[in-house]
Amino acid sequence: MRVKVSAVALNPMDWKLSSLPDIAQMFGLVLPSGFGHDFAGTVDEVGEAVSQFSVGDRVFGGAVGRASAEYVVVDPAEGTLLHTPDGLEDHIASTLFVPAGAADAALRVIDLADGETVLIGGAAGGVGVLAVQLARLIGANVIGTASPTTFDFLRELGVEPVAYGPGLADRVRSLAPRGVDAAVSLVGTETIDAALALGVTPERISSIDAGPHPPGGARATVGTEAAPGAIERIAQAVASGTITIPIAATFTLEHIRDAVTVQREGHVHGKVVVKL
Incomplete structure (x- = not known):
């Protein structure tokens, strides 16, 4: 199925995967590759065998080395895509999976x-x-x-x-x-x-x-x-306001290099998010 990406949240692993071949190989990547893992967006297309998601569903999840793009293709059977709870904005949902x-x-x-x-x-x-x-x-x-x-x-x-x-x-x-x-x-x-x-x-x-x-x-x-269902429960807690996610900085996709620089410098208070 295909997801139209609206936000990507950076993790320290992202720049390591894109710059360290040995680590990239551990995740099945061959450099150079795409970039990013955690994302949120809206389902754009689904295959005939997909039953748990429909076009128009808001989702968040992970796609190793591929998230920083306008669209990402994922296999729901891999368990890396989840429904975004009502009341949870995409740029916050993108920060959650990893x-x-x-x-x-x-x-x-x-x-x-x-x-x-x-x-x-x-x-x-x-x-x-x-x-x-x-x-x-x-x-x-x-x-x-x-x-x-x-x-x-x-x-x-x-x-x-x-x-x-x-x-x-x-x-x-x-x-x-x-x-x-x-x-x-x-x-x-x-x-x-x-x-x-x-x-x-x-x-x-x-x-x-x-x-x-x-x-x-x-x-x-x-x-x-993690416990089964833990990510979904945490997402619901964030949506309800029980858990807070601070956003350290927000960038557009055109300035993703600047976002990575901020992430790599460390000492980031919260998450760095790229909006599309």
């Missing part, structure tokens, strides 16, 4: 429970803002690493912010004198190192950005480990 799956998976594998304290590294990023809000909905106390410029925003989400960098474990210890129960590392390995220093057991530390073998025995985690 981050929602990653955030849910990162929390699910550490079995976070009500009343526990969790350290989340990279709390103000695209995955982080979802992870901290999901953790708060579970009932956990959340300490999130971020730059000081995002502290006020994180506090509005119910997060206790802490600056990343040397001395992180000591700063977290002062914020959580009774200890930390679990940790989620979304950027590098600093959060893993701090969590281990604080006595968190490796099986309760998840990582999505430290490769297949994170240090200290932490759990390498991917979005496919």
Whole structure:
């Protein structure tokens, strides 16, 4: 089926896939290729065998290396296309597929429970803002690493912010004198190192950005480990206003290079979106 794309949201994986041949090959891409993964739009054409979608349906999902285009062809059988909930604008829906799956998976594998304290590294990023809000909905106390410029925003989400960098474990210890129960590392390995220093057991530390073998025995985690239906439930929560998605910057397709530059610089507060 074919989707007329109205918005594309960037992820760190996008520029890595387009510039690193070894990583691109892992996803079945041969460089040079298209660009982008997460998108939202409207169904434009459907094949005879398609029954769950109709022309005119609003949808969001993922198409690895192909999303940044006026139209994208997808196979519904692959499970990478979902209906956009009523009340959810396309540019917001486009931000959800990869981050929602990653955030849910990162929390699910550490079995976070009500009343526990969790350290989340990279709390103000695209995955982080979802992870901290999901953790708060579970009932956990959340300490999130971020730059000081995002502290006020994180506090509005119910997060206790802490600056990343040397001395992180000591700063977290002062914020959580009774200890930390679990940790989620979304950027590098600093959060893993701090969590281990604080006595968190490796099986309760998840990582999505430290490769297949994170240090200290932490759990390498991917979005496919999200609970069934998690992305749809998160989309509904965003549509209802229960979860907030901050948009860091918006660009047109003609200025997608500028969008990628912003994404690659890091320290992005929320999501970078390209509108068509």
